[in-house]
Amino acid sequence: xxxxxxxxxxIQRITGRSDRYGRMLLCKIKTxxxxxxxxxxxxxxxxxxxxxxxxxxxxxL
Numbered sequence: 001x002x003x004x005x006x007x008x009x010x011i012q013r014i015t016g017r018s019d020r021y022g023r024m025l026l027c028k029i030k031t032x033x034x035x036x037x038x039x040x041x042x043x044x045x046x047x048x049x050x051x052x053x054x055x056x057x058x059x060x061l
Contacts, residue, residue, distance in 0.1 A: 003061065005040040011060050014052070025050075 009056045010021030015021070029041050029049045043061075 002058075004042050006046045006057075006061075008044050011046075014057060016027055 006026075008019050008026060011017070011022030011025055012019050026041055030037070030039065032049060033041075033045055035041070043057055044046075044054060046052075047050060047057055
């Protein structure tokens with residue numbers, strides 16, 4: 001199963017930081033990409049913002 005979106009729990013697993021940090025980072029990414037609150041953040045957007053490789057992130061999900 002391939003997902004398009006990323007969630008705070010995923011960010012917690014990838015970074016080793018808290019769930020709260022994952023929620024905060026998603027808010028920052030949404031602001032950066034001019035998204036509304038109801039819109040999702042894609043894995044590609046997360047990778048562009050953080051500088052991580054998409055293949056590495058998808059492997060960890």
